[in-house]
Amino acid sequence: MELNKGILAGPTGLEPATTIGDVVVTHALGSCIGLVIYDPIAHVGGILHYMLPDSTVNPEKAAKNPWMFADTGIPLFFKKAYELGAGKPRLVVRVAGGAQLLDPNEFFAIGKRNHMALRKIFWKNGIMIMAEHIGGVASRTLFLEIGDEKVWVQTGGKEVPL
């Protein structure tokens, strides 16, 4: 069997690689963002679940757990994928999450700021997003099937392919 690798990085750390047919799942994406990257040739992919846009709010925590923040988690996540054999030009990128409370002043708009932080990093690095499922007031669960590159979102009792 060909070795397929899935990585899952989230607020609680990094989990080890998986094999073909495994489904990587991240639950409870509220304002958080779930970033899926997948190299369909090397079959290397994973999900990054980050919570906040900017690590400067707590550099100490970012040092312990860089996956919590967009600015520290995203570059590291791509680096990890490259180490596992992914190639940058082949990576397919999908994004889900960034839900918001009803907040006309956008004081608490972490979902929106999380999404903006990601787009800024991608724009600087020339990375294109293939599909997004962003915003709204409902939380999401995000799935990635290693091997088939099947990605889908579960929200409000419905499953939506991504």
Add this chain to the structure above:
Amino acid sequence: MITIESLSRDIDQLAPIPVSLPKLARTLANPNANLHDIVGIIEYDVALTANVLRMANSAAFAPRNSILTVRDAVVWLGAGRVLQLAVGDHAKGILGQPCSGYDLTERELWHHSVAAALGADLLRRFTTEHIPPVAFTAALLHDIGKLIVSRRISDDLRRQINRLVEREQLPFFEAERAVLGINHAEIGGVIAKRWSFPKILVDCIALHHNPDGEGIVSPALDAVHIGNVVAKTLAIGMGSEQMNMVACANAARRLKLTPEKFEALCANVMVDFPKVEELFDGAKHGLQHSYR
């Protein structure tokens, strides 16, 4: 429609709260209360005494020497912390139940309550306003009204609420009020009042969705509101309400929060959540993501 008069029986069916807890809350709300009064209330309740001693000697508070008396435990933990722990220990049994009327499975409402309480408590690190210890307790109990609504609500009423949320774009608690005549926050306030908790705690629960609305401005109420916003932002215990609540920026401004401080507060809650859960449950919260 649910009327306040019709709630008595439902409230009685919730696990009755030991009289010592509201008594302790009332004593702590009194600025003239002294250590002797507080120790007296705890010692009168054998179960509470055992609990306070257990908590004081737990790894979370790690005393250098074993704590053997209630007086030493109160001095070591602080009276406010004793109330928080005692109410939390009692509430976990009630709030840990499934709340199917809100699509909350077993322990989801408890997790949400702990996250909100932690949010209200950790706010102290980010504000110069005085947040009284009762804010933690009120945030822990803020959604207790959902347990009553969950028992009373029919599928048809749930559909009506969801229709108002989807079609009229009403916040969930307003749709609830439009359909039921009362919302879960107001029912929570009725429960707290019936349990003889002090007025500040009753108000914090009853108005947790509306800290601007009733002319009652208090840092405790603002803290409970922000605590709930934190728990929702982190998607801890969402249920059918999801993130469909109005987040009040005025409450944050009164507490001198900034959007950056709010983000830092969320990070702190996420990091401390497993420790608090372990303190109450003896087990840590599972990962928010997994392989299958």
